[in-house]
Every structure is written in structure tokens, then in C-alpha cells.
Amino acid sequence: MFKKSIIPILCSSLLLLGCDFRPAHKVIAYQEEVKLSDGSFIWVDIKRHYRLAGESFQKANYLPSIVEISWDTGFLGMVVRLVF
Numbered sequence: 001m002f003k004k005s006i007i008p009i010l011c012s013s014l015l016l017l018g019c020d021f022r023p024a025h026k027v028i029a030y031q032e033e034v035k036l037s038d039g040s041f042i043w044v045d046i047k048r049h050y051r052l053a054g055e056s057f058q059k060a061n062y063l064p065s066i067v068e069i070s071w072d073t074g075f076l077g078m079v080v081r082l083v084f
Helices: 002-017
Strands: 025-035 041-052 062-072 079-083
Touching: 025 062
Parallel strands: none
Antiparallel strands: 025 041, 041 062, 062 079
16 A cells, blocks of 8 residues: 555656756757958858756756857868867
């Protein structure tokens, strides 16, 4: 009888606590159109990496960790990629 009553109590306590499991890393990727000094435009790809500051079940914030910037140089197979 004790085992039958403890399972619903455990399940309901997990629901009431509101377990918030979030991924440890997030990536936001987007493109920007950039005007160069000669008046031409290029597309720049930007990826921003964020890591979770704390445990995934806690109310922790994401902190920026890496920024990747890349663009096409106009030559065949030549892409510049910078990581900060």
C-alpha cells in the first residue's frame, strides 16, 4: 500500500516543481548584408554561441561564448572565417 501511494506523490511533486531542462549550448545564426567602402554589398554569416551558466534544471542565464563571422571573398572556394 505504501508503494502505491508514493508514486503519485513523486510524480506530482515533479510537476509542481516545474523542472525546466534546457540545452547546455545554443547557437543563433543569421546573415547580414554589409556595404563595403567601394559601394558593393556582401553577405556576412554570423553564428553566436551561448552556454548555460549553471545547471540545466535551475533558472540560469545563457552567457555568450563564441562568435563566428564568415564571408565569401569572391574567389572560387575562398571563404574567410573568423572565430572570436
